Amino acid sequence: MSATIVSDLLDWFDRTKREMPWRLSRDPYAIWVSEVMLQQTRVDTVRPYWERFMERFPSVRALAEAPLDDLYKVWEGLGYYRRARNLQTAARQIVDRHGGQLPADASALEALAGVGPYTAGAVASMAFGLAKPALDGNAVRVASRLYEVGGEVSSARVRAELEARIRALLAEGPASGRPGELNQALMELGATVCSPQSPRCEACPVGGECLARQGGDPARLPQRRKKAPAPFAEIAVALCVEGQSVLVARRPDGGLLAGMMGFPAAVLEAGESPAEGSVRALAAVGLRGEPIGPFRSYPFVFSSLRSVHRVILVRRSGGEPAGEAFFADRRALDALALPAAMAPIRDALTDARDWRVLSARTGKPAPAVAGDLVLSEAAVG
Numbered sequence: 001m002s003a004t005i006v007s008d009l010l011d012w013f014d015r016t017k018r019e020m021p022w023r024l025s026r027d028p029y030a031i032w033v034s035e036v037m038l039q040q041t042r043v044d045t046v047r048p049y050w051e052r053f054m055e056r057f058p059s060v061r062a063l064a065e066a067p068l069d070d071l072y073k074v075w076e077g078l079g080y081y082r083r084a085r086n087l088q089t090a091a092r093q094i095v096d097r098h099g100g101q102l103p104a105d106a107s108a109l110e111a112l113a114g115v116g117p118y119t120a121g122a123v124a125s126m127a128f129g130l131a132k133p134a135l136d137g138n139a140v141r142v143a144s145r146l147y148e149v150g151g152e153v154s155s156a157r158v159r160a161e162l163e164a165r166i167r168a169l170l171a172e173g174p175a176s177g178r179p180g181e182l183n184q185a186l187m188e189l190g191a192t193v194c195s196p197q198s199p200r201c202e203a204c205p206v207g208g209e210c211l212a213r214q215g216g217d218p219a220r221l222p223q224r225r226k227k228a229p230a231p232f233a234e235i236a237v238a239l240c241v242e243g244q245s246v247l248v249a250r251r252p253d254g255g256l257l258a259g260m261m262g263f264p265a266a267v268l269e270a271g272e273s274p275a276e277g278s279v280r281a282l283a284a285v286g287l288r289g290e291p292i293g294p295f296r297s298y299p300f301v302f303s304s305l306r307s308v309h310r311v312i313l314v315r316r317s318g319g320e321p322a323g324e325a326f327f328a329d330r331r332a333l334d335a336l337a338l339p340a341a342m343a344p345i346r347d348a349l350t351d352a353r354d355w356r357v358l359s360a361r362t363g364k365p366a367p368a369v370a371g372d373l374v375l376s377e378a379a380v381g
């Protein structure tokens with residue numbers, strides 16, 4: 001039965017596989033980068049990012065030596081920036097430990113920063129032809145249905161059983177020399193045919209062998225515990241504009257958006273108002289300030305946190321930017337790699353023709369001109 005499954009899957013993959021630029025490459029580095037980008041991200045989204053990335057950082061060494069801000073700039077909009085940081089850390093480890101070449105060994109791959117069993121298996125099988133399983137969410141779904149494996153899918157027992165099933169497939173004659181393609185076929189089947197809610201079993205190349213299909217209710221597998229909703233936080237952002245410059249700062253190394261440039265921000269503490277939070281965020285980068293008023297609010301969902309950003313316009317009353325904080329000229333704003341969570345603020349600033357804070361105190365605010373970003377004094381939020 002296994003040999004039939006393998007040859008059916010490989011035949012189907014040969015006939016129907018989607019074109020992806022990294023599938024044309026045998027370069028382990030190019031394959032590794034694509035696998036990292038594809039984590040939690042759709043193929044169509046990844047395609048242009050991967051092409052730009054490979055052009056800008058064509059080798060492990062180029063990536064290892066790149067300034068972090070250049071890396072973030074190329075990654076900008078792809079989200080989950082920890083992946084980019086880990087890629088560079090791993091590139092440096094590859095230079096130090098393996099002379100700049102990815103190791104043809106799943107354990108050595110798994111010892112690199114940010115590389116888990118899935119990525120190690122994918123690179124080992126696709127780039128080096130090693131018979132290692134690569135179980136992403138799609139392959140897990142297919143395997144659990146094909147062999148009708150019940151039980152909580154993230155448990156060690158189920159994981160081990162699914163891996164053993166795939167190892168057995170990879171050991172079959174037809175898979176010899178093509179382990180990477182067999183892994184990709186399983187993932188492709190999950191992505192295009194064996195969907196979570198309504199698998200198209202009639203179009204499935206292994207429909208005749210699938211135990212869950214024979215059981216009549218394949219969509220009940222894999223079994224997952226219901227996830228608790230992600231926690232929620234309010235984030236105060238200090239928008240400090242002086243002339244045609246705006247204050248930006250690098251985030252601390254740990255926590256949300258670690259190490260990234262952005263507008264000073266702080267997660268609100270219990271009982272703290274957005275205005276108070278904005279002053280605290282300002283103080284963290286060396287400035288004293290007073291809130292002028294709310295600029296705008298918008299929701300943003302991080303991978304593990306739902307949030308609302310409360311952007312407060314603040315005025316500096318003393319101090320100088322410390323550490324990696326500085327006033328960025330509006331013309332330089334586009335060149336900064338800012339996280340997607342801060343894009344609504346950056347867009348509002350770059351779309352505006354002019355930045356002017358209208359003073360309500362003088363009683364004679366300058367007249368607003370269409371297209372100007374008018375930052376007027378208002379009630380403090």
Ligand code: SF4
Pocket residue numbers: 142145146193194195199200201202204205206207208210211212213218
């Ligand atoms: S027969 Fe249906 S449930 Fe089974 S692997 Fe194919 S698409 Fe998935």
